[in-house]
Amino acid sequence: MSDDSPIVMGIWGPPHPHPLLAPEKNEGWGKLRAAYDQLRERIEESDADVIIVYSTTWPSVIGHQVQCRENPEWTHVDDDFHALGSMPYSFKVDVDLANGIVEAGEKRGLHMRGVDYHGFPIDTGSIVALSLLNPDNKLPMTILSSNMYANRAETIVLGKATTDVLKAQGKKAVAVVVASLSNRMFTKHIEPEDDRIHSQKDDEWNRKILEFFAKGRLEDISQLSRDIHSQIRVQKVVAFKPAWWLASAMGQHNRYDGDVLAYEALHGSGGAVISLTPTKGSVGDKEFDEDDVEYYRGDRNVIDSDSTLEVSETASANSEVSDSSHTVPEGGIIETSAAPKAVGAYPHARRVGELLYLSGVGPRQAGTDEIPGGAIRTPDGIPQEYDIKAQTEACIANVKAILEASGASLSDVIDITSFLVDMERDFAGYNEVYAKHFTSVQATRTTLAITALPTPIAVEMKVIAKIG
Amino acid sequence: MEGEIVLGALAPHPPHLVYAENPPENEPNAECGWEGLRWGYHRLAKKLSTIDYDAIVIFSPHWQTYIGTHFLGLPHFESLSVDPVFPNLFRYSYSIDVDVDLAEAMATEASDAGMVTRMMQNPDFRIDYGTIVSCHMVNPNWSKPIVTISSQRSTHYYSAEVMGEQMHELGQACKRAIKASGKKVVLLSSNSLSHRHFVTESDVPEDMSKEHIYNHSQYLWDMRMIELMREGRTREMVQLMPEFTEQSIAETDAGGLSWLMSALDYPDYGADVHAYGTVIGTGNAIVEWDPRERATLQVSP
Numbered sequence: 001m002s003d004d005s006p007i008v009m010g011i012w013g014p015p016h017p018h019p020l021l022a023p024e025k026n027e028g029w030g031k032l033r034a035a036y037d038q039l040r041e042r043i044e045e046s047d048a049d050v051i052i053v054y055s056t057t058w059p060s061v062i063g064h065q066v067q068c069r070e071n072p073e074w075t076h077v078d079d080d081f082h083a084l085g086s087m088p089y090s091f092k093v094d095v096d097l098a099n100g101i102v103e104a105g106e107k108r109g110l111h112m113r114g115v116d117y118h119g120f121p122i123d124t125g126s127i128v129a130l131s132l133l134n135p136d137n138k139l140p141m142t143i144l145s146s147n148m149y150a151n152r153a154e155t156i157v158l159g160k161a162t163t164d165v166l167k168a169q170g171k172k173a174v175a176v177v178v179a180s181l182s183n184r185m186f187t188k189h190i191e192p193e194d195d196r197i198h199s200q201k202d203d204e205w206n207r208k209i210l211e212f213f214a215k216g217r218l219e220d221i222s223q224l225s226r227d228i229h230s231q232i233r234v235q236k237v238v239a240f241k242p243a244w245w246l247a248s249a250m251g252q253h254n255r256y257d258g259d260v261l262a263y264e265a266l267h268g269s270g271g272a273v274i275s276l277t278p279t280k281g282s283v284g285d286k287e288f289d290e291d292d293v294e295y296y297r298g299d300r301n302v303i304d305s306d307s308t309l310e311v312s313e314t315a316s317a318n319s320e321v322s323d324s325s326h327t328v329p330e331g332g333i334i335e336t337s338a339a340p341k342a343v344g345a346y347p348h349a350r351r352v353g354e355l356l357y358l359s360g361v362g363p364r365q366a367g368t369d370e371i372p373g374g375a376i377r378t379p380d381g382i383p384q385e386y387d388i389k390a391q392t393e394a395c396i397a398n399v400k401a402i403l404e405a406s407g408a409s410l411s412d413v414i415d416i417t418s419f420l421v422d423m424e425r426d427f428a429g430y431n432e433v434y435a436k437h438f439t440s441v442q443a444t445r446t447t448l449a450i451t452a453l454p455t456p457i458a459v460e461m462k463v464i465a466k467i468g
Numbered sequence: 469m470e471g472e473i474v475l476g477a478l479a480p481h482p483p484h485l486v487y488a489e490n491p492p493e494n495e496p497n498a499e500c501g502w503e504g505l506r507w508g509y510h511r512l513a514k515k516l517s518t519i520d521y522d523a524i525v526i527f528s529p530h531w532q533t534y535i536g537t538h539f540l541g542l543p544h545f546e547s548l549s550v551d552p553v554f555p556n557l558f559r560y561s562y563s564i565d566v567d568v569d570l571a572e573a574m575a576t577e578a579s580d581a582g583m584v585t586r587m588m589q590n591p592d593f594r595i596d597y598g599t600i601v602s603c604h605m606v607n608p609n610w611s612k613p614i615v616t617i618s619s620q621r622s623t624h625y626y627s628a629e630v631m632g633e634q635m636h637e638l639g640q641a642c643k644r645a646i647k648a649s650g651k652k653v654v655l656l657s658s659n660s661l662s663h664r665h666f667v668t669e670s671d672v673p674e675d676m677s678k679e680h681i682y683n684h685s686q687y688l689w690d691m692r693m694i695e696l697m698r699e700g701r702t703r704e705m706v707q708l709m710p711e712f713t714e715q716s717i718a719e720t721d722a723g724g725l726s727w728l729m730s731a732l733d734y735p736d737y738g739a740d741v742h743a744y745g746t747v748i749g750t751g752n753a754i755v756e757w758d759p760r761e762r763a764t765l766q767v768s769p
C-alpha cells in the first residue's frame with residue numbers, strides 16, 4: 001500500500017459509443033458526453049505525461065496484450081451499434097511505456113504480448129474513451145487488454161507492473177478504466193428516449209458503488225469486486241476486474257477525492273464517468289481482508305474462476321503464550337511458543353470433544369520466522385530457489401510441536417490436508433519427507449496445489465488428530 | 469423453382485489453418501502445421517467444387533451481438549482483417565461479395581417469427597475473422613457471395629437452453645427463406661467443438677510437438693458428439709448440446725451448430741467427418757451433411 005503512486009488521476013468511463021456518436025439523441029448520453037469533456041479539460045490541466053487505458057471491451061485469452069504501435073489508425077465500427085456510425089481514429093502511443101509494461105509484466109510472472117500491427121482492431125471502449133478524453137493526442141497513451149481468465153492475483157500484479165514502468169521511466173499518468181457498472185443491456189432494440197437502467201436492482205447497486213467512488217474508497221471497491229460482479233453483472237460476459245487493476249496501479253488505499261460526474265443508462269447498462277485524485281484525507285486505510293500479491297506464479301484456472309483455489313485462508317500458526325500444559329480443557333484453545341506466530345486472529349489448535357483441529361502450519365521457525373530451506377521469493381516478489389525437503393521437515397516439526405503442546409503426538413494424526421504452491425516442482429520432495437514421518441501413522445491425506453500462501457513458503461499442512 | 473440447402477458443414481475457424489496454408493491474402497508465413505485439419509478442409513472444398521450452388525450462409529461466433537441476430541446487409545466489403553487474439557498469425561486482405569437479397573429474406577423471415585434482427589449496413593464494418601477463415605478454407609477463391617449471421621449472446625445472457633430454442637427458430641426461418649428464394653445454398657456453422665485451450669503460445673506457433681487436446685474429458689465429449697453425427701442421431705446431439713457446451717466450454721455456445729441442425733431438419737443420415745484435430749488444445753471437426761443422403765436413405769429398404 002504505497003503512497004507514492006505515479007498515477008495523478010484515475011478515471012472510470014463507460015465503453016458504449018453513444019456519448020461519442022449520438023450525444024444529442026438522449027439527455028443522459030449527452031450528460032455522459034459532457035462529463036467526458038470535463039475530464040478532458042482536467043487531464044489537460046494535470047501534470048500527466050501519459051494516459052493508460054485498461055479496457056473491458058478488449059478481451060484477451062493468451063495473457064494480457066498491450067498496444068505498442070506508434071500510430072494506430074483505422075475506422076472502427078461496433079459489432080452491435082453499427083447503425084450509430086463509424087469511429088475513425090488516429091492515436092499516438094508511448095511505445096517505450098508500452099514495451100516497458102510488457103517487460104515488467106513478464107518480470108512479475110505474467111504472460112504478456114505487445115501488439116504492433118497495422119489494422120489491429122482497437123476495441124470500441126478504448127476508442128470512445130480516448131476520442132473523448134484525448135481528442136488531439138495531447139498525451140501519448142497505451143491500452144491494456146482485459147484477460148478473460150485473469151483472476152484477482154493476476155490483475156493486481158498487472159497494476160503493479162504498470163506502476164513499475166511509470167516509476168522507472170519517471171512518468172506521471174492518468175489511468176483510465178473503460179467499463180460499465182451494471183452491464184446488462186436490453187436484448188432488443190429500443191428508442192433513444194426509452195433508455196433506462198435495465199432493472200431497479202441494477203440501479204440500486206450502481207448507486208451504492210457510486211457512493212463508494214464519491215468517497216474515494218477505491219480499495220474497498222476493489223475488495224468488493226467479486227460481490228459486485230455476482231450482483232449486477234451478466235456472469236459470463238466480463239468480470240468486474242478493472243477495479244483490481246485501478247486500485248493496484250493507484251496504490252491500494254482509500255485516500256482519494258472521488259467525483260462522480262455523471263451516471264446514466266446506456267442501452268440498459270449503467271454508465272458512469274468518475275474521477276479519483278489522490279488526497280491526504282478521505283476515508284483512509286482500513287484493515288483489508290484480501291492478501292496483497294506481488295508476483296504471479298499460478299496457472300490460470302481456465303474459465304471457472306469461481307472455483308479457483310486462489311489463496312489459502314489458512315496460515316502458519318502462532319503465539320506469544322507460553323504453554324506446555326498437557327491437559328487441554330475440552331473445546332479449549334491451544335497456543336504455544338514452540339510453533340511460529342500466527343499471521344491472523346487464530347490459535348494454533350482447538351480441541352472439540354475427542355478431536356484436535358490444528359490451524360494451517362508452515363515451516364517458519366518459532367521466534368525468528370526464518371524459513372528453513374529458504375523463502376520462495378524476496379519481499380519485492382523476485383522468485384528464489386528453495387529446498388522443499390527442508391521446508392517440509394520444518395513444517396512437520398511445527399505440527400509435532402503443536403500436537404505435543406496439546407497432549408498429542410504425530411501418531412495421533414488422522415487426517416492431513418497439504419497445500420503446495422508448485423505441485424510439479426515440489427511434490428516428489430515433499431512426499432519423500434512426508435513418508436518418513438507418516439508411513440506408520442497411516443493418516444488420510446489430501447494434497448492441493450494453490451497459487452499462493454500468505455508468507456513466502458512453499459508448503460503448509462492442515463491437520464486433524466484424535467486426543468483423549 | 470424451390471430453393472434448397474445443398475450442403476451443410478461444421479467448419480471451424482482457427483486462424484492457424486489459414487496461416488499454415490500460406491495464401492497470398494495472408495501476411496504472415498508458416499512452415500507447416502495442422503495438416504490433418506487442413507487436408508480435411510481440402511476434401512470438403514473439393515466436394516463443394518463439384519456442387520452447383522449460389523451462395524454460402526455462415527454463422528459466426530466472432531460477430532457477437534447482444535441485441536438480436538444481425539445479418540450482413542451491403543453487397544461488398546473489402547478490407548484487412550487482423551485477428552485480435554492471434555494478430556501474429558492472421559492479417560488477411562479480403563474482398564467479399566454478399567448476397568444481400570438472401571440476407572434480407574432470412575432476416576425478414578426470422579423477425580416475422582418473433583426474433584430480434586437487424587441488417588448491418590455500415591460500409592466501414594469489418595468482417596469478423598471467423599467468417600473469413602471458414603469461407604477461405606471451403607472456397608479459397610471466394611467465387612460465391614456469402615451472408616454472415618451474427619451470434620447473439622443468449623447463452624451468456626440467459627442459458628444454453630434458451631440459445632438452443634432460439635437457434636431452432638432461426639434455423640427454421642433461414643430454411644424457409646432459402647426455399648422461398650429459389651437459390652441453392654451452402655450452410656456453414658463456423659465453430660470448434662470443445663474449446664478449453666492453452667493460455668500460452670509456443671515460440672513457433674506451428675510447432676506440432678506442442679499440439680494436443682487440452683484434456684481427456686473434452687476429447688471424450690467431442691468423440692461422443694461426433695459419433696452421434698456419424699450415426700445420424702442429430703436430435704440426440706442437439707439435446708445434449710447444453711450439457712456438452714457447459715462441460716467442455718464448447719464454442720457451440722455461439723449457437724451455430726444448433727442453428728445448422730435445425731436448418732437441415734435434424735439429419736437422420738450419417739455425416740461425413742473429413743477431419744478432427746486440435747488447435748491450441750481445442751477440438752475441431754470438419755463435418756459435412758449432404759441432404760441427398762436423406763433421399764438415398766428413404767429409397768433403401
Ligand SMILES: [Fe+2]
Pocket residue numbers: 481529530598660719
Ligand atoms: Fe473462435
